[in-house]
Amino acid sequence: MPAGFRQRESCPACGARERRELLRIGFDEPRLAAFIEEFYRGRVPRDALAAADYGLVECRDCRLVFQDPVLDDAGMRELYGNWVDQARSLDKKMQAKARLYRQYAGQVATLLKLFPGRPGATRVLDFGMGWGYWARMAAAHGLDVSGFELSPTRRAHAESLGVRVIDRLPEPGDRYDFIFANQVFEHLAEPGRTLRALVERLAPAGVLQIRVPDGRGIGARVAASGWSPDMGAVHPLEHINCFDRRALLAFAAGAGLHAFDPPPRLNWGSLWGGLRREFNDRHRAPHLYLKRT
Numbered sequence: 001m002p003a004g005f006r007q008r009e010s011c012p013a014c015g016a017r018e019r020r021e022l023l024r025i026g027f028d029e030p031r032l033a034a035f036i037e038e039f040y041r042g043r044v045p046r047d048a049l050a051a052a053d054y055g056l057v058e059c060r061d062c063r064l065v066f067q068d069p070v071l072d073d074a075g076m077r078e079l080y081g082n083w084v085d086q087a088r089s090l091d092k093k094m095q096a097k098a099r100l101y102r103q104y105a106g107q108v109a110t111l112l113k114l115f116p117g118r119p120g121a122t123r124v125l126d127f128g129m130g131w132g133y134w135a136r137m138a139a140a141h142g143l144d145v146s147g148f149e150l151s152p153t154r155r156a157h158a159e160s161l162g163v164r165v166i167d168r169l170p171e172p173g174d175r176y177d178f179i180f181a182n183q184v185f186e187h188l189a190e191p192g193r194t195l196r197a198l199v200e201r202l203a204p205a206g207v208l209q210i211r212v213p214d215g216r217g218i219g220a221r222v223a224a225s226g227w228s229p230d231m232g233a234v235h236p237l238e239h240i241n242c243f244d245r246r247a248l249l250a251f252a253a254g255a256g257l258h259a260f261d262p263p264p265r266l267n268w269g270s271l272w273g274g275l276r277r278e279f280n281d282r283h284r285a286p287h288l289y290l291k292r293t
Helices: 030-039 073-083 086-094 098-114 133-140 152-160 191-200 218-225 245-254 268-283
Strands: 019-026 053-059 065-067 123-127 144-148 176-182 202-211 257-260 287-292
Touching: 019 218, 053 218, 065 218, 086 152, 098 133, 098 176, 123 133, 133 144, 133 176, 191 202, 191 245, 245 257, 245 287
Parallel strands: 123 144, 123 176, 176 202
Antiparallel strands: 019 053, 053 065, 202 287, 257 287
């Protein structure tokens, strides 16, 4: 049965309507069809995408590159409920090397520097928490953590790890000191609406951290040579918003937020690597710490 799609008439980050088309091919184009077949391990029925186009456009204002059209709500439920291999995704987390958990611990250490009081007094929301491993790390440091996730499978796993899980956001007056959105906004058909909802639940002096795949230079690459499977920041069907730092800053500003530099996270054992990470996060990559303007 063919999947449903819907158009996005304006930029999902800044709302501008002027755009430049970078790519438009059918999902039956050989390279794209082969990528879908291999990546999703045959879980996408052959006729599901046959009548649709894969299009990438670039906003002429903020330079966001985004997919248009995108799957409609029913199609998104099918994608994340059935086409994505949940067991494979969980296995990647469970087989992860210690480096991933050191990254989580470092991110939580920065959070604790931003809120230096008693950890249990700092309310944290891990928005789109996935399998719950970052939330578990934050809770292990004493923070008051809740994890929001739409997938029942992932919620159940996070609960098995001891994470406090919510399946809907609280009322806007219920505020969090820190909201973490890691690898979330690239997936959302209406990211602006989601960002505004999070801001409504952010404490007046609260901090929102957004991390998305680095889309730096993707627009120029696609315009020059077209799409290729190695462009993870514009992964068909899933990564439907491709942010570089400029686009992410404009996106945040539209919701009344501005970026700031967090305390540096350096240690003598890996000083050079830490300096490179700090420079990249502060000046190049779409990894932002945000406060109300």
